[in-house]
Amino acid sequence: MKYNVNFDLEFRKHNYSGLFFALEGIDGSGKTTQTEQVAKLLEQRGKNVITTGEPTNKGVIGELIRNVLQSKADVPAVSLQYLFAADRAVHQEQTTIPNLKEGKIVVSDRCFWSAVPYGLADKESVDYANGESLLVAYGLLSMYNQFIAPNLTFYLDISVDTAIMRLSQMDKVKEIYEKKEKLEKIYNGYQFLIKKFPEEFVVIDGEQSEEKITEEIISKIE
Amino acid sequence: MKDRISFDLSFRENPYSGLYVAVEGIDGSGKTTQIANLAREFKNLNKQFVITSEPNDSLVIGKLIRDILFSKIKIPSSAFQFLYSADRSVNHATIIEPALRNGKMVISHRTFWSNIPHGVQDLGKDISSDSITDSLITATGMLSYYYQFIKADLTFYLDVSIDTVMQRLSGMDKKKDIYERQDKLEQILKGYKYILQRFPKEIIVIDGEKDPEDISRSIFDIIKEHKKYI
Secondary structure: OOEEEEEEEOEOOOOOOOEEEEEEEEOOOOOHHHHHHHHHHHHHHHOOEEEOOOOOOOHHHHHHHHHHHOOOOOOOOOHHHHHHHHHHHHHHHHHHHHHHOOOOOOEEEEOOOHHHHHHHOOOOOOOOOOOOOHHHHHHHHOOOOOOOOEEEEEEEOOOOOHHHHHHHHOOOOOOOOHHHHHHHHHHHHHHOOOOHHHHEEEEEEEOOHHHHHHHHHHHHHH | OOEEEEEEEEOOOOOOOEEEEEEEEOOOHHHHHHHHHHHHHHHHOOEEEEEEEEEOOOOHHHHHHHHHHOOOOOHHHHHHHHHHHHHHHHHHHHHHHHHHHOOOOEEEEEHHHHHHHHHHHOOOOOOOOHHHHHHHHHHHHHHHHHOOOOOEEEEEEEEEOHHHHHHHHHHOOOOOOOOHHHHHHHHHHHHHHHHHHHHHOOEEEEOOOOOOHHHHHHHHHHHHOOOOOO
């Protein structure tokens, strides 16, 4: 039995006096560094800024996510996706919106867009040619219908090789090969996402020097 | 950003030999009583079966939900629907599917249908605002399909009025969770009515106002007729 479903996938543009920026990218793309640098520079220019990120790692849901990730319990991938969504809902209500209401600039290390590449990477393989990826993306994004969208989302574009190199220097990689395969899937997911929603992303060359990246982001913000 | 989504949704059928039965309805509709009666009946008949519920507070996420429902912890209501789905996917992977695969019958107190009326209510929206409802249906249904949740072979909806449940709940003197307030119940009831109208072939409506033993008899009669019932 098939049922036709119709709806407008819609991200709310907020009307608060603050500004909301998010940084997206694969692991090792420099999101954390840039979140800090951008905030620092904006502060130096007299702006009222807060930095935040997803997953929050805070509160009951954040802690639960951490426990699930660490315990290696038999929790299916989709369960984690839903936990991330719950965490994002809490983050939006308790951090993003209150700060935007106060007129602050919110700079977030990841936002709901991450759900798409990571959700796609959960699958063994995704056929990007037959529209399967689009259905998954819509399914995942439908969880975030009516969430507020950032004013700008910066995608820090780096190659998987660069990511692997950086992560191994950071001593964050134990199983390089396993990690590389996963990173490639996530990378492909991001490529699909920014192609599908080009108006939502500002693509920044993440292979440039840190200073240049920060400058580029700031200039877009300003 | 606005993206018009239109597609055909189908639910994944139970591919296993075990029969999967779910009981749905608003709080106070008699789900717990009916499941207990079914369990008693199946035990007498020496059937192999497993009882589960959504949320399932023997599971880590279900436990958190239970604590939140009893208001020990506060989280925004918009986060709630996701916790239910997170719990549900663990329930499916660790309890429901293994049992069905082994040919056991599964009786579930609620299933993914619950997510829609409760989710709409948590979002503070009206069930008739189709866009919200359809996006929730998509999030529960399509995503579930994609991640291979299975639909119950038989879903029973215990149909009772608000007046009846209010009377029953006040007599039950059990810990009141946050859903047990009349205005919320009314919203949730509206949500169920919407689901019944939208997916009439998926759910069997049972008059929940009748005598509990009569209700059990009608449910049992339908189960007995199912081809997977052995």
